[in-house]
Amino acid sequence: MKSLLLAAATVAGLATALPAAAQWQKPEDAIKYRQSALTVMANHFGRIGAMAQGKAPFDAKAAAENAVIVSDMAKLPWAAFGPGTDKGMPNRAKAEIWSDAAKFKAASEKMIAEVAKLDAAAKSGNLDAIKAAAGGVGGSCKACHDDFRAEKYSAN
Amino acid sequence: MKSLLLAAATVAGLATALPAAAQWQKPEDAIKYRQSALTVMANHFGRIGAMAQGKAPFDAKAAAENAVIVSDMAKLPWAAFGPGTDKGMPNRAKAEIWSDAAKFKAASEKMIAEVAKLDAAAKSGNLDAIKAAAGGVGGSCKACHDDFRAEKYSAN
Numbered sequence: 001m002k003s004l005l006l007a008a009a010t011v012a013g014l015a016t017a018l019p020a021a022a023q024w025q026k027p028e029d030a031i032k033y034r035q036s037a038l039t040v041m042a043n044h045f046g047r048i049g050a051m052a053q054g055k056a057p058f059d060a061k062a063a064a065e066n067a068v069i070v071s072d073m074a075k076l077p078w079a080a081f082g083p084g085t086d087k088g089m090p091n092r093a094k095a096e097i098w099s100d101a102a103k104f105k106a107a108s109e110k111m112i113a114e115v116a117k118l119d120a121a122a123k124s125g126n127l128d129a130i131k132a133a134a135g136g137v138g139g140s141c142k143a144c145h146d147d148f149r150a151e152k153y154s155a156n
Numbered sequence: 157m158k159s160l161l162l163a164a165a166t167v168a169g170l171a172t173a174l175p176a177a178a179q180w181q182k183p184e185d186a187i188k189y190r191q192s193a194l195t196v197m198a199n200h201f202g203r204i205g206a207m208a209q210g211k212a213p214f215d216a217k218a219a220a221e222n223a224v225i226v227s228d229m230a231k232l233p234w235a236a237f238g239p240g241t242d243k244g245m246p247n248r249a250k251a252e253i254w255s256d257a258a259k260f261k262a263a264s265e266k267m268i269a270e271v272a273k274l275d276a277a278a279k280s281g282n283l284d285a286i287k288a289a290a291g292g293v294g295g296s297c298k299a300c301h302d303d304f305r306a307e308k309y310s311a312n
Contacts, residue, residue: 023203033199036192040232043189047179072228076196 024080027088034080035091041073045137048122052134060125067115067122070137074115078108090153097148104148111140180236183244190236191247197229201293204278208290216281223271223278226293230271234264246309253304260304267296 024030044066050056051063081097081104097104114136121129180186200222206212207219237260242249253260270292277285 023199032195036195039188039192040196040229043179069228069232072225073196076225 024082024085027085029088030080030082030085031089031091031093034077034085037073037076037080041070042141044069044073045134045141048118048130049134049138051127052131058127060122060127063130064122064125067119071115071119074112078105087154087156090156092150092153094148094150104144107140107144107147111137111144114140180238180241183241185244186236186238186241187245187247187249190233193229193232193236197226198297200225200229201290201297204274204286205290205294207283208287214283216278216283219286220278220281223275227271227275230268234261243310243312246312248306248309250304250306260300263296263300263303267293267300270296 024033047056047066048063048070051058081093083098086093086095086098114133118130118133118137121133180189203212203222204219204226207214237249237253239254242251242254270289274286274289274293277289
């Protein structure tokens with residue numbers, strides 16, 4: 001079993017000796033991880049957004065399933081914005097993430113709270129509630145991007 | 157609300173008119189999405205793997221939380237391996253994904269089944285059960301990568 005785990009860790013490009021308090025060995029690992037979580041979140045929020053905007057047929061079950069994924073993903077990126085993860089691979093993190101860390105933390109918590117409302121609305125199956133909650137989530141995305149996401153990717 | 161949603165969709169780089177049956181407008185969107193889901197999954201499986209291997213202290217609550225994320229992510233990548241998504245951005249998908257689609261589907265279903273066992277084991281909080289289940293997941297990762305993942309990224 002151990003050899004399979006080791007083999008899997010190797011092929012997955014994972015560290016085989018992760019310290020408990022540092023889930024990413026290199027800054028680029030943290031950047032790739034947070035970008036990945038946000039990519040998955042944006043995709044599934046987009047599916048709900050399409051329903052909320054009437055661009056896709058409303059499917060209550062699909063909306064609820066997508067909201068669970070959005071909700072799960074919303075909690076993940078923040079731990080990967082540790083000190084020293086501004087560089088390592090191209091990314092759009094502004095320096096303000098670290099220089100105004102309290103505001104960034106508040107923005108992330110606002111988003112998590114809005115996503116929790118969306119998850120509750122989606123579980124209710126009520127399209128009007130979903131529309132209202134999706135607007136809140138969208139606003140929190142935009143506010144954080146306006147303050148903390150650069151227009152262009154960094155060179156490294 | 158609609159304007160906020162539209163703004164959020166724009167800043168997130170999302171399509172504002174997603175057809176219900178095509179969640180990705182361009183092949184690169186599908187490639188980026190599936191790579192992202194697999195990146196998040198590998199990271200959280202790695203955290204459980206580190207505990208299973210004794211490289212990190214066993215934390216039953218953390219293992220269970222990580223297993224939920226692994227379980228959620230395990231279901232996502234496959235829909236994004238549609239026809240025509242072999243190119244669009246650098247990726248490691250082998251042609252066999254499409255030429256031997258039945259085998260690829262079976263490999264993905266094997267992984268989902270092994271991940272479900274890991275989730276159940278993690279919920280039980282029993283480290284030996286987690287070790288056994290993690291070995292099964294690791295084996296399913298490796299088997300699929302051996303057959304369907306190229307050594308190097310494609311040029312586009």
